[in-house]
Amino acid sequence: MVNEGDLLWTPSEAFVDSSNVTAFIDWLRRERGVDCADYPALWAWSVKDVAAFWEALWDYFGISSPTPYRAVLENPVMPGARWFPGAQVNFAEQLLRQARPGEVALHHLSELNPLQHMTWDELARQVRCLATWLRESGVEQGDRVVSYLPNTPQAAVAMLATAAVGAIWSSCSPDFGVKSVLDRFVQIRPKVLFTIDGYRYGGKDFDRRPESREIAASLPTLETIVCLPYLNPDDPGLEATPGVRVARWPDVVPDGVDVPGFEFAPTPFEHPLWIVYSSGTTGLPKPIVHGHGGITLEMLKLSHFHFNLKPGGVMFFYSTTGWVMWNIVVGSLLSGAAAVLYDGNPAHPDPDVLWRMAADTGTTFFGASPTYVGMMAKGGIHPSETYDLSCIEGILLGGSPVTPESMVWCYENINPDLWLTSQSGGTDVATGFVGASPTLPVYAGEIQARMLGVDVKALDEAGAPVVGEVAELVVCQPMPSMPLCFWNDEGDTRFRESYFEVYPGLWRHGDYLKINARGGCYIYGRSDSTLNRFGVRIGTADIYRCVEAIAGVADSLIVCLDLSGGRFFMPLFVKLDPGVVLDAAMEKRICDRLRSEYSPRHVPDRIYAMDRIPYTLTGKKMEVPVRKLLMGVPVAKAANPDSMANPDALDDYIAFARDCPDYTL
Numbered sequence: 044m045v046n047e048g049d050l051l052w053t054p055s056e057a058f059v060d061s062s063n064v065t066a067f068i069d070w071l072r073r074e075r076g077v078d079c080a081d082y083p084a085l086w087a088w089s090v091k092d093v094a095a096f097w098e099a100l101w102d103y104f105g106i107s108s109p110t111p112y113r114a115v116l117e118n119p120v121m122p123g124a125r126w127f128p129g130a131q132v133n134f135a136e137q138l139l140r141q142a143r144p145g146e147v148a149l150h151h152l153s154e155l156n157p158l159q160h161m162t163w164d165e166l167a168r169q170v171r172c173l174a175t176w177l178r179e180s181g182v183e184q185g186d187r188v189v190s191y192l193p194n195t196p197q198a199a200v201a202m203l204a205t206a207a208v209g210a211i212w213s214s215c216s217p218d219f220g221v222k223s224v225l226d227r228f229v230q231i232r233p234k235v236l237f238t239i240d241g242y243r244y245g246g247k248d249f250d251r252r253p254e255s256r257e258i259a260a261s262l263p264t265l266e267t268i269v270c271l272p273y274l275n276p277d278d279p280g281l282e283a284t285p286g287v288r289v290a291r292w293p294d295v296v297p298d299g300v301d302v303p304g305f306e307f308a309p310t311p312f313e314h315p316l317w318i319v320y321s322s323g324t325t326g327l328p329k330p331i332v333h334g335h336g337g338i339t340l341e342m343l344k345l346s347h348f349h350f351n352l353k354p355g356g357v358m359f360f361y362s363t364t365g366w367v368m369w370n371i372v373v374g375s376l377l378s379g380a381a382a383v384l385y386d387g388n389p390a391h392p393d394p395d396v397l398w399r400m401a402a403d404t405g406t407t408f409f410g411a412s413p414t415y416v417g418m419m420a421k422g423g424i425h426p427s428e429t430y431d432l433s434c435i436e437g438i439l440l441g442g443s444p445v446t447p448e449s450m451v452w453c454y455e456n457i458n459p460d461l462w463l464t465s466q467s468g469g470t471d472v473a474t475g476f477v478g479a480s481p482t483l484p485v486y487a488g489e490i491q492a493r494m495l496g497v498d499v500k501a502l503d504e505a506g507a508p509v510v511g512e513v514a515e516l517v518v519c520q521p522m523p524s525m526p527l528c529f530w531n532d533e534g535d536t537r538f539r540e541s542y543f544e545v546y547p548g549l550w551r552h553g554d555y556l557k558i559n560a561r562g563g564c565y566i567y568g569r570s571d572s573t574l575n576r577f578g579v580r581i582g583t584a585d586i587y588r589c590v591e592a593i594a595g596v597a598d599s600l601i602v603c604l605d606l607s608g609g610r611f612f613m614p615l616f617v618k619l620d621p622g623v624v625l626d627a628a629m630e631k632r633i634c635d636r637l638r639s640e641y642s643p644r645h646v647p648d649r650i651y652a653m654d655r656i657p658y659t660l661t662g663k664k665m666e667v668p669v670r671k672l673l674m675g676v677p678v679a680k681a682a683n684p685d686s687m688a689n690p691d692a693l694d695d696y697i698a699f700a701r702d703c704p705d706y707t708l
Contacts, residue, residue, distance in 0.1 A: 184209030209308030216365030223685030241274030312336030354379030360410030447487035
């Protein structure tokens with residue numbers, strides 16, 4: 044039995060000495076006269092003088108700009124801070140500067156195609172070729188280029204080519220429904236659409252030509268469509284649309300064609316790079332704009348110091364093109380490491396397909412969700428018994444709070460000498476707030492530290508920082524990768540409301556955080572979904588960890604309803620394994636375990652068996668929408684089905700809210 048906070052791993056002296064963090068500490072001492080004994084001291088310095096820290100990164104990584112910056116941080120307030128004004132940084136140019144001629148840049152595997160590889164030379168050639176074609180097609184700096192492509196090298200090439208010419212990239216995965224795509228793309232009025240004929244997932248083919256036609260017809264500013272024949276290499280592409288040019292990828296990026304003398308667009312530091320979106324569980328998704336310079340610096344920091352990537356390394360994280368983690372995987376090329384792209388079901392055709400891929404690619408840093416690890420544990424999968432995973436130095440578990448059990452599974456089934464990291468951040472900043480360092484020990488259920496240059500505190504309702512208590516995650520100083528704005532947000536009204544209303548001048552992210560005395564961090568989910576009973580805050584992650592460890596329970600979801608007269612009702616919904624019944628004995632097992640492992644406050648008022656647990660497209664349990672439905676909020680205002688991985692799951696909760704006699708509003 045593992046307990047939260049148990050020591051699981053301590054880095055060897057050799058691992059610490061060879062880390063990128065140690066190399067940076069040595070450089071700071073030598074070049075800046077800044078003496079930091081270890082990571083905690085480095086973090087403390089990085090937030091004591093954020094301008095000095097980010098300028099040190101600029102110099103350490105050799106960022107090039109044809110024009111000098113007049114200040115590192117101008118107007119150091121939130122919102123309104125300006126980083127490196129006067130500098131010009133093109134994300135694609137800086138990334139391709141890391142090219143290692145003859146070596147692999149992208150490994151790619153899908154359910155349609157076997158494992159293949161793209162060299163740095165070929166990646167750069169295709170980017171130059173496509174960027175030139177975009178310019179010739181009338182794409183200018185600031186134009187929007189959108190994608191409906193799966194996780195393929197063509198998607199990476201299209202993103203980098205868009206950045207190379209100073210246009211603005213935005214992406215949805217082809218498993219998004221038409222309404223979900225249009226909720227995003229209509230807001231930003233794109234000029235070019237990259238799209239797909241179809242894809243394969245879980246052994247089943249999905250034709251996406253009808254969806255592509257409908258999307259294209261609903262974008263009035265569209266001038267050009269580029270079709271990737273993927274499901275069928277001979278697909279002719281979409282038929283011509285009046286006023287819209289239609290081309291096929293093989294004709295746009297022909298084999299062997301290069302563009303000597305190609306010049307990247309000179310983009311100011313704050314020039315928009317891409318637009319990513321909030322999950323959009325209610326209302327239209329927020330179109331979040333990030334800049335070339337801020338993302339370049341942040342990705343350099345993240346990949347080097349928090350992923351410990353180096354030239355010759357290989358990075359993988361399971362993602363689709365509709366999640367910012369895909370942008371981060373492509374951005375990891377800034378470290379000189381290769382990236383692995385996988386398009387398909389992570390458990391098809393075999394449940395260990397990702398581990399086989401990791402072995403075949405020599406992956407050194409492997410990323411997936413704690414849910415995926417739970418699936419491996421329940422399926423009795425033992426990857427190290429089948430595959431040589433000795434190349435894996437680090438594991439990143441992200442996307443939801445990590446449990447001690449999932450961490451132990453990694454040590455027992457991958458490698459007992461493993462740097463196991465959990466990190467937490469957001470699409471909003473395209474990075475983490477709290478994360479990992481290869482120089483620190485790993486404790487069960489704990490995120491190792493606050494990230495460099497991120498002045499994170501846990502603040503109580505009065506705005507005072509607390510240690511050892513669950514409170515709001517707040518960032519107290521600007522970060523370069525904070526949004527430039529939300530697209531079409533007049534007066535930055537929605538932007539300010541989203542982050543700066545609760546603690547004026549400080550970024551409130553909406554997560555509950557606990558920082559312990561040694562600087563370790565725990566995320567307790569969204570602050571608007573955290574349970575509150577008798578004035579005590581309860582993290583939903585604790586309940587899921589406990590309940591889903593019980594034999595027969597496949598999944599669960601819990602909410603707490605604030606009712607009239609000071610009452611509350613806390614129902615627990617469980618999805619049970621086939622053949623398992625929610626009888627009195629099962630209910631007693633669940634309640635007894637919650638009471639014994641946590642407290643009586645953790646015991647739900649009632650337990651209900653449900654066929655489905657609703658999830659967002661990015662794999663998060665939809666606690667807040669379910670709570671709203673149960674509180675009588677109309678479906679259209681409580682949830683956006685197009686942002687869901689399983690929209691039909693909402694029907695169960697709509698019926699429950701209508702028919703349940705166990706509570707009254």
